[in-house]
Amino acid sequence: MIYLLPLLSVILGYGVALILKPSNKKSLKLLLAFSGSFLLSLTVMHLLPEVYESSMQGHEGHDHGHEHTHNNIVGIYIMAGIVFQIILEYFSKGAEHGHVHASSHDHDHEHSNAMPWLLFLSLCIHALLEGMPVSHHNDLAWGIAVHHFPIAIILTAFFINSGLNKSAIFLFMMVFAAMTPLGTLASGQLHVIGDYYTEISAIVVGILFHISSTIIFESSEGHKFNLAKLLVIILGVIMAYFL
Template sequence: MAYILPFLSVILGYAVAVFIKPSKRQNLKLLLAFSGSFLLSLTVMHLLPEVYEGATAHHHDHQGHEHGHNSPIGLFIMAGIIFQIILEYFSHGAEHGHVHGPGKHHDHSHDHYAPMPWLLFISLCIHALLEGMPVSHHNDLAWGIAIHHFPIAIILTAFFINSGLGKTPITLFMLAFSVMTPLGTLLSENLHFIEDYFTEISAVVVGILFHISSTIIFESAENHKFNLAKLLVIILGVIMAYFL
């Protein structure tokens, strides 16, 4: 399931964009707000405590006493946030649904995206690959990433169709994006290097997920005003993550 869920969610999102062509941006925004709140809650409730526990245990092993207050884990989390900001510089925020969906274009969409948008492609793939790494120890996170990737896949596919990218490049792009998270999980389970630095890598991913999910929650609000439906789906995301 940890491998299949993130893969299927992107394929499903791609299929919805190609065959159903959703036109209601409001529904997509609600889905985004839910996915952001679900992902943020999973990160805060499950991933974050374990990252700090792992760091504390690591300190005990090496030092025989605790250095909790100056744990470098906070630095790795901040590094994840900064790394995500750098990735977004190249991807224009596509990983939180920031490319404009059906019928809307960025002013620069034609000069940037008529050919294969390599910068967007590479930054999204790095992002998805890293997200997959903690899944090897936290299978619950596969649900969070799957729910997060579903609306993103719809928006991305619609955006590519609008920018005049051909069917083959779009399909290949979305296929590559869909296998990146399972590939991250696979690498994490099989490479000793990743296993040795699992806590640090997870902390970087916590930073990435913090930045993305909080951005999704705030950006999906029109003029930063939360309407009732938005508030309810955000609360629902928190409750569901708590019981997972």
């Protein structure tokens, strides 16, 4: 199930965009706001405490000073994750949080059927890293699935409007869908990744912090929240708490 959820959410989002062609931006923004709130709450309530707990378990018997120093190191990894995500977004144009738009360069190449390789690689790296903590923290699969569903809809619609051919869109979305399960599989099977699970998870916490908080704020025009968005954000928090 932890492998299927993120995979199916992208495939479902791709299918929805391809068949239904949703054009209601308000509904998509509400869905994005919910996904951002749900993902952020899962990160704060579940993944973040687990990262610090595993950090302490790995350093049992050390005095308070050493524990404090190691907590600072975990914090550094979290901040590194935030910075790394900002770097990825420089190349992906913010596609991870549904903020994709065609630049003037894109318009010049519209209908050229050119594969946006930087966007592709950035999203794949992002999705691969997201999947790594799922092997130890299964509930996170739900958060990533909810996060990827509206992103897949927006990405597919963006590629169609940009004139990318259907074969390239299909390939792009299927590889993107496979990245998170691949990250989960690699984390569970490769000892090299397992040995650095705490550090990798801390980096992913930073990535998810940045992604989810950006989604919440960008889902509303001018950073003003109306009642509907406030309610879906609260719903996301409540659902994450009971998961």
